[in-house]
Amino acid sequence: MRAAVTERVGSMTLLDRPDPPSPGPGEVLLAPEAVGICGSDYHFFAGELSDAAGGSQFPRVQGHEVGATIAALGGDCRGELEVGQRVALMPLRACGHCYPCSVGRPNTCDNFELIGIHVDGGLQELLCTGQDQVFPIGAADGSIAAMAEPVSIAVRAVRRARIEPGERVVVLGAGPIGQCVALVASERGAEVLVIDLQPSRLERSREIGVETLLWSNAEEVVRQARQWGGPGGPPVGVDATGVPAAVRAMVDMVASAGRAVQVGMSTSEVTLRIGSLTEKELDLLGVSCCDADDFAEAVAVVERNDEAIRRLVSHEFPLAEAPDALRFAMNNPTEVMKVVIWNG
Numbered sequence: 358m359r360a361a362v363t364e365r366v367g368s369m370t371l372l373d374r375p376d377p378p379s380p381g382p383g384e385v386l387l388a389p390e391a392v393g394i395c396g397s398d399y400h401f402f403a404g405e406l407s408d409a410a411g412g413s414q415f416p417r418v419q420g421h422e423v424g425a426t427i428a429a430l431g432g433d434c435r436g437e438l439e440v441g442q443r444v445a446l447m448p449l450r451a452c453g454h455c456y457p458c459s460v461g462r463p464n465t466c467d468n469f470e471l472i473g474i475h476v477d478g479g480l481q482e483l484l485c486t487g488q489d490q491v492f493p494i495g496a497a498d499g500s501i502a503a504m505a506e507p508v509s510i511a512v513r514a515v516r517r518a519r520i521e522p523g524e525r526v527v528v529l530g531a532g533p534i535g536q537c538v539a540l541v542a543s544e545r546g547a548e549v550l551v552i553d554l555q556p557s558r559l560e561r562s563r564e565i566g567v568e569t570l571l572w573s574n575a576e577e578v579v580r581q582a583r584q585w586g587g588p589g590g591p592p593v594g595v596d597a598t599g600v601p602a603a604v605r606a607m608v609d610m611v612a613s614a615g616r617a618v619q620v621g622m623s624t625s626e627v628t629l630r631i632g633s634l635t636e637k638e639l640d641l642l643g644v645s646c647c648d649a650d651d652f653a654e655a656v657a658v659v660e661r662n663d664e665a666i667r668r669l670v671s672h673e674f675p676l677a678e679a680p681d682a683l684r685f686a687m688n689n690p691t692e693v694m695k696v697v698i699w700n701g
């Protein structure tokens with residue numbers, strides 16, 4: 358089979374590799390159809406994945422946003438799984454015995470294994486995985502199915518933020534994750550304001566029916582977002598940028614007794630006024646990846662929002678051009694929303 362292998366920092370090569378063996382008990386052999394590329398893939402490719410995230414280990418087949426069909430089933434798989442079925446892949450496998458696992462938070466497992474990061478991922482023609490990481494999905498094609506993974510992060514963020522119908526929610530960052538957070542929060546009945554530097558990204562947000570604000574400077578954005586959010590500011594802020602100025606703006610704009618939710622990844626540091634946390638008694642919440650319940654909900658969100666999800670896919674490449682696709686995505690951040698690599 359063909360596999361796009363990241364052999365070392367900045368170098369991905371298409372190689373012929375032996376097919377995986379037949380799936381064992383509880384395992385599923387997948388034929389990936391389409392793989393979405395995201396920011397963490399760029400970090401991995403550049404050798405910049407933080408040690409806390411397991412670091413970049415080479416060689417590795419990347420790809421953790423995977424839409425696939427089932428090629429073969431091992432024994433002991435759950436009855437709903439069938440050969441030929443289209444599925445979305447939950448990339449996380451938890452250890453089951455560390456502290457976060459013991460308190461029902463397997464998505465923050467100390468020893469987690471992510472497909473495409475710690476074990477080989479979707480940029481290959483066949484992939485063997487655990488049956489509990491495979492979710493049947495009613496999606497028109499593999500690229501829509503692949504979007505269940507980024508949507509699952511948004512589902513997690515909305516759950517952590519405890520967003521209620523009618524609440525005003527500000528989302529900083531209109532990249533794929535910010536767009537998905539806006540979509541999932543709107544589905545919950547929230548009023549959403551999305552903030553970004555780029556008008557073209559805000560245009561996409563308006564297409565899903567949410568309000569938008571162009572980032573000018575932090576002070577002005579905080580003022581306008583507080584005005585929009587009601588007398589004391591918005592009860593919920595979600596940062597999907599990881600940019601220090603945006604994170605600071607989120608904490609500054611959120612209402613007293615509100616929730617500030619960090620989704621954007623970064624190794625940067627940010628300066629906050631400590632009093633913002635005590636005076637406002639903010640809940641400052643982090644979001645990692647999702648658990649199985651979040652992923653199942655993400656699959657349902659994707660099934661209900663086929664068109665909105667499809668509009669997020671901005672560029673498509675065949676597997677043979679996977680190295681170019683990654684470089685293109687990294688070099689054109691303003692133009693790219695979601696790059697999808699098709700297996701074929």
Ligand SMILES: [Zn+2]
Nearest residue numbers: 395396397422
């Ligand atoms: Zn991702």
Ligand SMILES: [Zn+2]
Nearest residue numbers: 452455458466
């Ligand atoms: Zn664990």
